Amino acid sequence: MNFRTLPVLLALVAALNAAPIHAQAAAPDAGPATGYVPAFQPGQHPGTPAGAPNQVLVLGTPHLAEFEGQLRQEQLAPLLARLRQWRPQLIAVERLSGLQCDSLRRQPARYADTVKSYCPDVTQAAQLTGLDVVQANEEAGRLLAAWPAQPTPAQRRRLAAVFLAGGESISALVQWLYLPAGERRAGEGLNDALVARLERLRGRASEDSWIAAPLAVEMGLQRVYSVDDHTSDLPDPADTQAQEAAIRQAWDNEAARTRRTRDQALREGLAQAGGVLALYQDCNAPGMPALVYRSDFGAALAEPSPQGYGRAYVGAWETRNLRMVANIREVLAQQPGTRLLTLVGASHKGYYEAYLQQMHDVRLVNPMAVLKD
Structure with a gap:
């Protein structure tokens, strides 16, 4: 897990708690917590573009810096060969x-x-x-x-x-x-x-x-x-210990242990033939975003601290992903009818695809079809 975002959470909570009046005033008219679903769903209206649609391949990736000393660049050749066959015309990366x-x-x-x-x-x-x-x-x-x-x-x-x-x-x-x-x-x-x-x-x-x-x-x-975005970051609060303890406790769950076991096995097999490809197939497997959610963001959302540490963490995460996807959509709008590959940390992948799927002029590509043996 990347803990660099954790120090900002207390300040995020302060920002959220600083404006409860409007939310509380609106609550009586907001209706029940569940039940209302807007009739218009953008993802159900892909539209018919005048030319070729935009195709987007979201490739979830581990951050390879974590494998410093364990990974050689030439081991990535099988992955690059498959991406080359897909012939991307634009490439986006997780950098500011x-x-x-x-x-x-x-x-x-x-x-x-x-x-x-x-x-x-x-x-x-x-x-x-x-x-x-x-x-x-x-x-x-x-x-x-x-x-x-x-x-x-x-x-x-x-x-x-x-x-x-x-x-x-x-x-x-x-x-x-x-x-x-x-x-x-x-x-x-x-x-x-x-x-x-x-x-x-x-x-x-x-x-x-x-x-x-x-x-x-x-x-x-x-x-x-x-296309990365950190505009929702806030300065570090004076005391982060309670915040970090609450999030760490939320992350102590069975789904997180399952992820760690899988990650360890893949790391140990990295030097074997097909080891890198197996790593990327696991990162992009259909069930991985749900496992990530259960181990991380879903667990944090249910974290019971009175300060709402987990909810602030999830709010910051969703904000960042929305803005990252907005940056991708802006690139596509400038060059419509193209194939875009976006490389992003595997925990972002499910959110990327869910948000991109709502865009009228975006067609998602199945990464497992590209990564197949």
Whole structure:
């Protein structure tokens, strides 16, 4: 489990409890807790788009950084082969966009910890390119709009530098991977420090560096899209011990133990032939989202603390997933009729698919059909 979100929960509870008056005033007219279902369900009206529908493959993934030292990049070849056969035209990853990080930096009282945890430093790339984050993103868009069929190494180095200045490290890595080894050097806005940074990123165990970026190069794509969202984060409260204890107690359940047993067996088989593919098949199995819910969010929702720690945790989780899916939908709206692969932590997968299924112009792809042996 990722405990980095836990310290914000007390503050989330405070925010929720700070505005009970409107909720309590509305309660008498809200009707029973169950029974009302709106007649209009967007997911039941997929519509008939003028062209090809958007196809979205949600690939739930473990965070490969957890397997540092246990996993080699070449072990991912069977997975990449299957994704390549699906031929994605867009790739989205679970990272904060440079533009969102730029916005969060402007509110340090609320987001200092979030920026420290999730936002790469753009200072050096900004100095070398002369572009701030907004300008760099605009420049990247301008360059890509006129991108030649056969870009020169200098053009790729320049675009990599611009992406770094714009806070889009994985898109910078995509350009870096296109370059022959002899052309991976300083120049066009890259100095030795930024070159070293790109090389570290290339070698780091990460689904972004080892799956998304190499696959983008194989598919002839020039960038990936960062769709994570942390705008609902709040500053750490003064005391998190009671909050963490309550959530940990909720997570002490049979479904969580089942997940741990499965995870351990898959980890032990990782080095065997087919071990990585088995891991991804398990993450994307039809029953996994329900197991995740029972072990984590459903258990937290029923957590009985008077402060409502579990309910605040679930509220923050749902908010984040809704905004992440909104970011994906925005990307699709800009390029309708496309195949989009989105890589996301396995606990997000069920929420991604449920929310995306409500979109009129989205058709979900069965990941198990793509991952089959």
